[in-house]
Amino acid sequence: MNMPDTPGNAFTKTGAKTVAIRAEGLTKGFGEGETYTRAVSDVSFEAYHGEILFVVGPSGSGKTTMLSMVSGILRPDAGSVSIEGQDIWSLSTDQLAHFRLNTIGFVFQDFHLFPRLTTAENVAIPLIIKRHPWDEAMSEARRFLEIVGLANRADVPPVKLSGGEQQRVAIARALIAQPDLLVLDEPTASLDGDTGRNIISFVRSQVLNDKRCILIITHDSRIFEFADRILNMEDGRVTGIEDGGSHVAHEGV
Amino acid sequence: MFGILRIAYKLLANDRTKFTALIVGITFAVFLMVQMTAMFAGVLSRSSATVYNVGASIWVMDPAVQTVSNSIPMPDAVLDQVRSLPGVKFAVPLYSGGGLVKLADGTYQAVTIMGLDDTTLFGRPQMLKGQIEDIYGESGFIAVVDSEYTKLGSPKVGDEFEINDNRARIVGLARVASNGLFGVPSLYTTYSRALQYLPNTRFTTSYILVEPKSAADIPAIRDGVARIGYIALTRDEFVSQISHFYTFKTGIGTNLLMMSAIAFIVGLSISGQTFYSFILENLEKFGALKAIGMTSRELITMILFQAGFVSLTGYGLGTGLCATMIWLARARLPDYASIITAGNLLLALGMVVVIAGVSSWFGVRRVLRIEPFDIFRG
Structure with a gap:
């Protein structure tokens, strides 16, 4: 993926921070006629390299819809999304798939790990899609499993792992292609309090780096302390952006 | 792409229950389809055994003849008329009929008796024991050693028995290319002896075997034979006519076709349903792959590979x-x-390709419809 490097097109300087994501006027509705519901209305925000941005709000506030548009899996009715200077919604379907593969890592709420594959094979999937040789992909997957602390679980199926371990496998899968943007959907929803905090702490300390931006959708106020900023949503609108509680130094992958 | 196909294979093969159900379903369907059609091919092949064994280029017969076993005798004069046609290199008579052999133990056994032209012995079998010329000896018959041979008590050269109250002596053993359909032993003798031993109608020639001077003469021979009220069929045409009779006028073809169709439907149902449920079970995972960055074309390739793999494996096993x-x-x-x-x-x-195509078509439709957003919002 060629990234434009002209000022104002990509790394827009905002003080010491550089813009990783710029969303402008995002609007999305579902249904037609009387059943039409506007899920997201005119949402604009910026996210920066080296920060964790939490997106919070009650159920139905439009968090997931908004983040889906930002991460290139739901086309907005109006507005634009620029990631690393690339207007993602100007890309064709296949170009967008390649963009997601190379630029965005997803950690789904239900993990969506393949139960019939080993943990290492699950982690290797993005590299395999990128046509890396099998052995190289598996070797890299084992390296990332080691990073997330699961080196000894590489050859077991994910169903034999605990929820927290599965979450870490999903994170390893999201990271293996070295994405600039990491999107986590409710990463602590199915985990107990301590495990959830450990996961986000791990993301904060080991995954975040100066070239990466992490977006996390969550309801879980217990982990707000790990956010750099918190974007509040309600009824499809951004109601405010505030600083989070994080001042933790980090060294990323 | 190899890595993606390897993932596809592992997804399929590691789901042992569905993988086994798919393989067994397609294997069973292929087994039934091949078995039914092989039986039919066997019946058709045997129904034309005499045509293959005699090996004549052109067969002249009454237009009402439908199979080689139900010949309608022609007057002797037809042989001369055929011989006089332009393009005919030679033409010889053939007698084909049934007789009743009284075995040494007093039991009777039906046989097919082939009467070869006395002069040329055209259509002779391949000798295993004895000389073909021995067929001219007194009461000489040649027994065909095939799967029915034992029904005659496995006679040896020199053995004797009765055919229609006439003494017959085995003067040779022979083999032919193909066994007959009706499970009766075959004996070869001369045309004239066949007429002596077997009761006949006024007309005696079952078939006239013709060799044309060249392939280009066949149409003229066909026209000439038609002008005297008979038909001339090449070997392939005669075989085709016999096959047509058994396929469409006996019920054998229809019944076997129905069995094949049922096998196909069973196979399609089992594999289609199982494969579709496999796709449904993994639908969210496929959606996740889409979100991660797999293109629709790659997903379709995975599904087609899975369907193709189980189908070809089932085909090979079946x-x-x-x-x-x-x-x-x-x-x-x-x-x-x-x-x-x-x-x-x-x-x-x-049929397997159709099964694989239909099975994967439903799966592909579902996978193409699933949106990454559906997965993302859970």
Whole structure:
């Protein structure tokens, strides 16, 4: 993926921070006629390299819809999304798939790990899609499993792992292609309090780096302390952006 | 792409229950399809055994003849008329009829008796013991050593028995290319002796076997034969006519076709349903792959590979199982008429391709419809 490097097109300087994501006027509705519901209305925000941005709000506030548009899996009715200077919604379907593969890592709420594959094979999937040789992909997957602390679980199926371990496998899968943007959907929803905090702490300390931006959708106020900023949503609108509680130094992958 | 296909294979093969159900379903369907069509091919092949064994280029017969076994005798004069046609290199008579052999133990056995032209012995079998010329000896008959041979008590050269109250003596043993359909032994003798031994109607010539001077003469011979009120068929045309009779006028073809269709439907149902449920079970995972960055084309490739893999594996196992069963059956039942032909295999392969195509089509539709957003929002 060629990234434009002209000022104002990509790394827009905002003080010491550089813009990783710029969303402008995002609007999305579902249904037609009387059943039409506007899920997201005119949402604009910026996210920066080296920060964790939490997106919070009650159920139905439009968090997931908004983040889906930002991460290139739901086309907005109006507005634009620029990631690393690339207007993602100007890309064709296949170009967008390649963009997601190379630029965005997803950690789904239900993990969506393949139960019939080993943990290492699950982690290797993005590299395999990128046509890396099998052995190289598996070797890299084992390296990332080691990073997330699961080196000894590489050859077991994910169903034999605990929820927290599965979450870490999903994170390893999201990271293996070295994405600039990491999107986590409710990463602590199915985990107990301590495990959830450990996961986000791990993301904060080991995954975040100066070239990466992490977006996390969550309801879980217990982990707000790990956010750099918190974007509040309600009824499809951004109601405010505030600083989070994080001042933790980090060294990323 | 190899890595993606390897993932596809692992997704499929590691789901042992569904993988087994798919393989067994397609194997069973292919086995039934190949078995049914092989039986049919066996019946058709045997129904034309005499045509293959005699090997004449052109057969002249009454227009009402439908199979080689129900010949309608022609007047002797027809032979001379055919011989006088332009383009005919030679023409000889053939007698084909049934007789009743009284065996040494007093029991009777029906036989097919082929009467070869006395002069040329055209259509002679391949001798295993004795000389073909011995057929001219007193009461000389040549027994065909095939799966029915034992029904005559496995006679040796020199053995004697009665045919229609006439003494007959085995003067040679021979083999032919193909066994007959009706499970009766075959004896060869001369045309004139066949007429002496077997009761006949006023007309005696079952068939006239013609060799044209060249292939280009065949149309003229055909026209000439038609002008005298008979028909001339090439070997392939005669075989085709016999096949047509058994396929469409006996019910055998219809019944076997229905059985093949049922096998196809069963196979399609089992594999289609199982494969579709496999896709449904993994639908969210496929959606996740889409979100991660897999293109629709790659997903379709994965699904087609999975469908193709189970189908071809099932096809190989099904045909292998069928071949093994036919081999075993033949070892125990020499009369067993079943032949796996290239046509059988291609037909079964075509049906398997349809099964794979239909099964994967439903899966592909679902996978193409699933949106990554549906997965993301849970």
